[in-house]
Amino acid sequence: MAIEREDVCILIPTLNEVLTITPLIQDFREMGFDHIFVIDGNSTDGTVQAAEAAGARVVRQSGKGKGTAIIEAFSLIEEPYILMLDGDGTYAPSDADRMLAPLDEGADHVIGDRLTACDEGALTRLNHFGNHVINVLFKWAHGAYLQDILSGYRAFTQESLERLNLKETGFEIETEIAVEVVRNDLKVVVIPVSYCERPGTPTKLHPFRDGYKIIRTIYRLAKVANPLFYFGLIGMLLTVAGGLLGVYVVYEWFQNIERIPMTILTVLLIMAGLMITMFGLLGDLFLAFHRETTQELKKVREELEKLKRKME
Incomplete structure (x- = not known):
């Protein structure tokens, strides 16, 4: 049995999307979705008024940023x-049923x-290319390739x-959602969807700046989700640095030049690298x-719930 329309909230985060928000809401309403919730990042172009006129419930977010809006x-839902999509017209409402179908079949x-x-x-x-690189880095850090x-x-x-x-x-926020989904062992299904060219609205993404932030987030969140990767990478860099410095020290020693401070630094770097890697191994054991x-x-808990249902 398919999911009933009244059980679905269409969540649309917006920021200055007046050109696309009205047809987007109208398409969903024509498909029978009545619960359309627009969370707006304090738009200045009339997005709020257009969304309300189209029949959506609109709330202005209290803080700044897409993540703040979504959280x-x-x-409030x-x-x-919940079916969430951007309000810039790049995603097609016609894919809604395909996106919701796996939830009806047990996906989280x-x-x-x-x-x-x-x-x-x-x-x-x-x-x-950047998206593919980030997806691969996510797999290395969190053990799942989500495409x-x-x-x-x-x-x-x-x-x-x-x-x-x-x-x-x-x-x-999308990166953090993916991390949390994997960390909590939720059942994930990936569905190919249409992605359209932006209809005249300027993008809010900056490839290099935002790409750096996303990669940094993938790595930072691995501290809890995959401590061996997080600490192991630091440990490997320190060990490699110590090893390269050690090669230089040995080369100089063969030239009858003693580098005592560099020798001490070499030992400290290698020891620190190995110790930090051990922290990662211990963290991985505790996480397992x-x-x-x-x-x-x-x-x-599941057994207790089954027993409770039988008793009722």
Whole structure:
């Protein structure tokens, strides 16, 4: 049985999207979706008025940034299913049913993959390449290849949202959602979706600046999700630096030149690198134990719920 329209909230974060928000809302309303929620980042071009006129519920976010808007919106939604997409007209409402279908089949989270079949001109070669690099880095750091972790087209169950601990305030929010989904072992389904060229509105993304922030977020969040990667990378860099310096010291020694301070620095770098790597190994062991304990507690909780239902 398909998910009922009244059980779905269409969440649209916006910032100066007056050119696209009205047709976007109208398309969803024509498809039978009545719960359309626009969380606006204090637009100055009439986006709020246009969205309200089109029949959406509109709330102005209290802070700044896309992440802040999404986190605030999640706390205000009561419907059991949420379909989220950007308000810039790049995502197609016609993909809504395909995005929601996996939730009806037991998935916790659905990601709309833009990269498989995006329209010509929708992404520059630089952006397309950058997205693939970020997806690979995410796999190295968090152990899952989700094909398009930066996609703004996503579907959630209300229950799965309650398990996500989200804090990012900017465009890094999609990355944090992907990290939390993997960390909490949620069932994820990736669906190829259409991605259209922006209809005349300027992009708010800066490839290099925002790309750096996203990569930094992937690495920073690995401290909890994958400590071996986080500490191991630091340890490897220190060990390699110590090794290269050691090669120079040995070469100089063969030339009858003693480099005592450099020798001490070499030993310290290698020892520090190995110790930090050991911290990563220990952290990984503790994390594995925590995950096993969490799984056992989940099984116990499920058994208790089954027993409770039988008694009722």
